[in-house]
Amino acid sequence: MFTLTVNASFSAAHFLRDYNGPCETMHGHNFRVEARVSGTELNEIGIVVDFKVIKKLLREVTERLDHKVLDQIPPFDTLNPTAENIARHIFDEVAPRVAEAGARLESVGVWETEGCGVVYTPGE
């Protein structure tokens, strides 16, 4: 099996509801997103899926979050915009598009800072 890793980033503000600490106040991050895509078959030139294709699919979803106050846009107007929920949201949006492209989305990671990130893998 081959696992491809594709990165994207977006800048957004958020605040956490029902949270006691500095993150209850609005602040921003340059979020880094990492998608892992797997496949077993290589095409005639030896690739699973073109990186460009995955990058475009990931960007289509992250662009909707870019330069937004996450708490003001669905689903984060009702769902707390934690890194965990952001990772699952991006996963759920990107997974069917990756499947259409002939591969499988394994996980989505979201980093709020260089040192703090969450990786969402469904079913685990």
Ligand SMILES: [Zn+2]
């Ligand atoms: Zn934050």
